[in-house]
Amino acid sequence: MSQHDAYKGKRVVVTGAASGIGQQTTEFLLAAGAKVIALDRNAPALKVDQYISIDFTKPESITAAVKEIDGEIDVLLNIAGVPGTVDPDVVMRVNVLGLRMLTELLINRIRLGGSITHVASIAGAQWAANLDEVKRLLETPDYESGVDWVKDHPMDGKRAYDFSKECVVVMAKQQGQWLRERGIRVNTVSPGPVQTPILKDFRESVGPLLDLVTRETGRDATATDIARVILFLSDPTLEWLNATDVQVDGGFMSGLVGGWVKLN
Template sequence: MASEPRRIVVVGAASGIGAAVAEHFHGRGDHVLAVDIREHRTPASQYLRCDLRDAASIRATLEQIGDGWDMLAHVAGIPGTAPAADVLKVNYLGMRLMVEGMLPRLREGGAVVTVASTAGLGWEQRIDVLNELLELTDGDAVAAWQERQDPTYPVYTTSKQATILYTKRLAGPAWTKYRVRVNTVSPGPVQTPILPDFERTMGKEMLDGVKATVGRHATVDDIVPVIAFLGSPEAGWITGQDVQVDGGFITALVSQPPIELV
């Protein structure tokens, strides 16, 4: 017997992974609210525009969203080629404000799945720095904080490290108060329209090295099923986790040397 249609909010639905997530759930017959700053034609049931750089825009969007949702898939993000303050406002602070605003709008047993990145590797070694950022919930304060940081350290990495750590710290309170699970999915390089931006900021040689190690870059079809699973009732005892979906690259990097098979 087919499952009952669910109600899914997808933030960042205009292109890339977000569009693929919205199309996946829409194709299943679910009610999908597609949220993005841009107008788009991603298959969905409803559309709203929201600027994640602007707390007022997020509040206005949340007021229109209403209650009774089963899942928030927060996929929106911008690459390190954007202004540093915007990267933190969109990838970290805007995500945080949207997630916290959605928690009371989700049904018990609901789920939040946020797309982070394998670029967030090493967050455990930067907790003291990230603690300062996680204390801030104002865009101007976040921008001022970034201005005091080492300009050579990639702001995109910082934004994804903060996303992972924030989600882990949110997991317990979100479950206790709302019975909602929160997890992150961390893809490696994915063939989407912003891949050239990552090649510019991270270096094409580095990304080509990732491809050589695991055989290819991911496609959205590699990532969407993991997001869908973590948002499903079948993942009902999984929360506070960061699931790396990278073809095993990070594992190969940190667990050297590999086992030799004959």
């Protein structure tokens, strides 16, 4: 018996399945007997049940991808994302606007008892301090109006990444109403630094603070550390864990409060 048995036979959509955290999550799901529908701009190396090419920077690509998914699904895992080293417009398209559009297009196809987990980041931990700005972006009704909002509120890549993850955390809190309305839970997982191909980009855009996280916690996360929590949170047998953000960072953020992590 494996710890992911609850996924046996479940239809799970995984974005970002071709690399890093998404790939590891997909590997666990396949081993548990889930039917994985992988959405990524790159084809996954793993033998998934269906691969659909998608580019989250293009809304028409998201619409087309959803049309290729047959029938109902049980779980949606929004893992695809880009770091703050890419164009801020692309960061917002992939990390927020595309994620939101896909989720909204699929919500009516998620079975009762299903779940959605978005991957955010501890980079989004300041969401409460920036709540007004976050809410204004999230009030945009669709992808294109979100793009226009971003154009009118220029940010550098580092801020765009942090802001994108603040938006994802707050979005899940808003979507938490879906449990009452539709019987579907929504949560976020916020990793600290993870050993994946984009970690070097994070080191470049975040700078010494990221090294501090690694030093104070003793190591970077592995993709396995994060995938296990994603699958725990999204487990179709869980019922009451909803609209919450789980920081998977070796305790770094809490250590700042607890006093055992020092900023210098």
